[in-house]
Amino acid sequence: MTDTTNAPAAPSNPPPSQATDKSVWSRFLTATELDTRLIGMVVALILIWGGFHMYGVLVNGQGFFLTPRNLWNLSVQTSSIGIMATGMVLVIITRHIDLSVGSILGFTAILMGMMQVRILPEYLGLGHPLIWVITVIFGIICGMLIGAFQGSLIAYGGIPAFIVTLGGLLVWRGCAFLVARGETISPVDSTFTLLGGGPYGAVGSTGSWIVGAIICAGVIFMIVNGRRQRTKFQFKQRPAWADSFLAILGCATAIGAVLLVNSYPWPTGIVRQYIAANDLTVEPDSLFISHGFAIPVLILMVVAVVMNFVMNRTRFGRYVFAIGGNPEAAALAGIDTKWMTVKIFAIMGGLAGLSAVVASARLNSATNALGTLDELYVIAAAVIGGTSLAGGVGTIFGAILGALVMQSLQSGMVLIGFDAGMQQVVVGSVLVLAVFLDILYRRKSK
DSSP: OOOOTTSOOOOOSOOHHHHHHHHHHHHHHHHHTOOHHHHHHHHHHHHHHHHHHHHHHHHHSSOOSSSHHHHHHHHHHHHHHHHHHHHHHHHHHTTOOOSOHHHHHHHHHHHHHHIIIIIHHHHHOTTOTTHHHHHHHHHHHHHHHHHHHHHHHHHTTOOOHHHHHHHHHHHHHHHHHHHHTTOOBOOOOHHHHGGGOSSSSBOHHHHHHHHHHHHHHHHHHHHHHHHHHHHHTTOOOOOHHHHHHHHHHHHHHHHHHHHHHHTSBOOHHHHHHHHHHTTOOSOGGGOOOBOOSBHHHHHHHHHHHHHHHHHHHSHHHHHHHHHHHOHHHHHHTTOOHHHHHHHHHHHHHHHHHHHHHHHHHHHTSBOTTTTTTHHHHHHHHHHHTTOOTTSSOOOHHHHHHHHHHHHHHHHHHHHTTOOHHHHHHHHHHHHHHHHHHHHHHHHHHO
16 A cells, blocks of 8 residues: 655645735625626727727827827717617627617618708708707607517517518618618708717817716715615625725726816817807917817717616616526516517617717718618627627626727727728627637636
8 A cells, every 4th residue: 555645745726926816806806896897898998099009109100099089089989889789788688689770770860861951941940949859859769660660570470580680681771772762861950960079069178077077976976875775775885995996986087088088179170160250369279179078978978877777777677687598487477578579679779760860960961871880880899898699698888898999999990001801800800709708708607
């Protein structure tokens, strides 16, 4: 019999330094309750921004990505995709897909263009202040009706969502062409164009500080109210330092965003027009007028807050996750899964109509090609943001971060001179990689 009492034992624990580092990080994540996926998204975004900026420095001697102008434009470009991505989260969580959102955007944009350019001026008069209000409401309602119609075919007709929305991709794009006869409808109402951004479509320096103060107050209120609710229902409290860290992080992010958008001034030509319109005697170069937050970005913020509240604080949101986790069990529990499907696709259609408002206002026109391939970017944004194609998992803010990542990649590749073909290769590769990482994450979590 072999004596093994004196044999050296294999180390069962990692070195103390590694164990300490891992435990500190784990304790930090546990205390703050931060989502590791969102942290990974933020790190990826920082790497993308830094990579494109350093590429510009090395090749051109000057970086063009991390500038107030580019980041401001990037936020505006992300708004339309981000708005639709919040709705796509609901669709994918419930194990469906919507390939028609880009075509719905294009069709509702054409309908809104016809409404404000050719129909309403005949009855209300050109430039009437209600034209843009009626147009926006009309576009959102049209999108909701289209989404509800497709949801009815899926829920009550038993047709797979892939087939219904693939048909919708073709049908609504064709309807847009038939309604406008292939023409570009422009210019749209002058007030309506402000919803697309631009120097006049922003809230300025003072308005941005007000928005920043509201965000900071909202962050603090959520943390204080969260502690109160945990005490009321006898849930475990986060450590005080963790809540303080989250409050400081949220307020610092808001203040940093305000400083960024306020550091981007109006172009000299717009400043000259402003001086002439207001009979000022100052030189254009001496007048610094900040853009501030663009209106499309504010719309995206409001949509994100509302959708996040719906998903995490309402019965509707709980039903969405229940259906995505197990549709059969949800139906047996008394959830009307068919009616829920109709409502989810109606919300998706309404958000596509709202995105059509932003996109057409930004172009100051409505074209048949508006929204082409947007469905792919919206799905990619949701998936990259952590929404699982297997259903049951997804976050609103993750989808918005995913939209920002997608738009950052596209904008960065344009700045460094990549052609359209290479852009599609990169976007497609990133989408496949995101799904692969989601599969690995789900395996590890099990």
